[in-house]
Amino acid sequence: GKTTLAHIIAREMGVNLRQTSGPVLERPGDLAALLTNLEPNDVLFIDEIHRLSPVVEEILYPALEDYQIDIMIGEGPAARSVKLDLPPFTLVGATTRAGMLTNPLRDRFGIVARLEFYTPEEIKQIVTRSAALLNVEMDEGGAMEVARRSRGTPRIANRLLRRVRDYAQVKGQGRITQEIADAALSMLDVDKRGLDIMDRKLLLAVIEKFGGGPVGIDNLAAAIGEERDTIEDVLEPYLIQQGYLQRTPRGRTATPSAYRHFGFNAPRAGGAVGELFDDE
Incomplete structure (x- = not known):
């Protein structure tokens, strides 16, 4: 962009x-x-x-x-x-x-602009156009499935589209439907919320190894075997934007949404662990 x-x-x-x-x-x-x-x-x-x-x-x-x-x-x-x-x-x-x-x-720049993540609908338009350029037949469901898992980034959307195309040529007679896109992206370890294997590894480390946080960035980097800059520049922005991770003065903490994403019980205020669905 x-x-x-x-x-x-x-x-x-x-x-x-x-x-x-x-x-x-x-x-x-x-x-x-x-x-x-x-x-x-x-x-x-x-x-x-x-x-x-x-x-x-x-x-x-x-x-x-x-x-x-x-x-x-x-x-x-x-x-x-x-x-x-x-x-x-x-x-x-x-x-x-x-x-x-x-x-x-x-202060010496006359114009300061900020680029926001694309919405799924906007990414869908980009994916549809890219599919036409690649001469790939794709329905709306397939385009939206790729768009939803693209982290709001056209570059990622186009990369995933090419891999889904390869899968469709083998498993789907070359046509990308929602089912084909879902199967292809699941095979690539990209889940329905756009989290890849490193995103999930980071969140699981915060939840399982550090009790949900807070955890310092250096400890987190050592735990998942990733560089600090990669965490700050590549992984964290999307996780924070999607509400899975929080930055606090004491370190990174997992949100209740992160627990629910993995099917874990969300912690109560004060650190106690509660059930996801309490009986009335």
């Missing part, structure tokens, strides 16, 4: 799009070389802009304000600063962790 929007901006402006990412720009010279090679009015797209190092980030400030950069030539006592003029350009930055952007950088 973010990269596509950058392409749309460049196309509407009739200019070139230059792409890079924060981790790639390790030294000030890397960014300076990129900026000085821009054509007038080009669009520069920096993905994961929150991962720019402070020394590289400082190069951007005068570039955004005055279309100029200062670079150092030489070393030691002979070193001197040279100011270079830049052509006017548009900077598009993308991040999944806006809180890690420094205030000076964030």
